[in-house]
Amino acid sequence: MKSKQATFISVLILSSALISTAAVSAEDMVLVPEGSFTPFFLKKDAAGSSTATATVINAFWLDTTPVTNRKFQAFVNQHPDWHKSNIRKIFTDSHYLAHWQNVQGSADTADLGKPVVNVSWFAAEAYCEAQDKRLPSTDEWEYTLTDNGRDQENLQKQIINWYSVPNQALPAVRAKPANGFGVFDLVGLIWEWTADFNSYMAPPDSRNSGDKNLFCGSGSLNASNLGDYAAFMRYSYRESLKGNFTGKNLGFRCAKDAK
């Protein structure tokens, strides 16, 4: 172990001399404090019959930024099963890491600081597991976005502006300021996988168990303001995903229990 650390350090010194962009903050994750929020689909309109109970979220660690191509490349180097030429078909569609176009199937140097995209849920899950982390739950992700109610108006504007522009070339992570929890890039860059994306968005009492036609459930009917509209887009998008899907604007970040 000692000698391994020594190797780390010598490698580090060498590489930081070679790669000027290698400055990586130790603040990789941030502790999101416990709190509560009302998930979009539990919000009722004024005449709503049932009172929505807020969902309690325990404190948890969350990556401050989406996982970058640089980090995902390191993961693939360590776990060749997840190289684009080796990945098992059951874990992805045919566009896995489609933007890694050189002969080695590795990330383009110019993209290293950008969020990794074209990754399936299985690949995202495997990455987090390999770091001894996990994907955040949908509730944890949405709770982090609410930012304890800070500056909601600005946030909604930002979200809607982003949703309304066609796909653009991805910028690097951390280009915009962090939110109040110290978390960057929840909106404006990519859509993100959550652990339980294959959950139901509609409240249980609005439908029969096993009903697959949730799209027209009570969730959509309550989307009466911009914030709800944006949330509806996110929940609908997740609802449309399958675990092997990839997308050129779909990436992820990892979380960890606070213990």
Next chain:
Amino acid sequence: MNTNSKRKLLLPLLLACSALTVSFQALAEEHEHHHHQHETSSATPDPAAVSTDSIFNITDSWTAADGKAFQLDQLGGKPTVVAMVYTSCQYVCPLTVQNIKRIERALPAAQAGKVNFALFSFDPQRDTPAKLAEFAKLHSITAPSWVLAQGSESAVRKLAVTLGIKYKKVQSGDYEHDATISILDSNGVVKFQSDAMNKNVNDATDALKALLH
């Protein structure tokens, strides 16, 4: 916590060095054991490798009702009828089991023994192996061709995602979930899926028979 924070620091530093792959190749190899492919069980006809679109590529460990460790690739060698249930479920899950038994009964006696029937629990907290054994007894499941198993939250999520089953734990501790019956071939590839609430099991039985000839 000390080693933890040290690792948190080391990891990004290490990642930053990815250009120097040669230098940490040795370390990378040490990490590889996490993702070693599991050998197919000896019952599998093709022992060479797990089919690339097989659910046997998922290597999480489950615990069967008899308390023994169970892995998905133990279903290899025979076609398998799979569903996800939980034992505190009042209506949907018992009906799912009844419909799987309908499929079992629709097979000629000579064929019924050539099929696995597998029930995986959504509920890691309440469905202990003993609870699963009780559930099997309640539903007169005695044949050795049946397996009931429970696993970690992440194993459950991974299997459900693989089978395209949506579910959510609700505040009462119960689960809202799709009720789906899946039929796997002997290599663990999903060949057929149907609504587990459908009492007409003809299509499912035909799909299974097609894998048995």
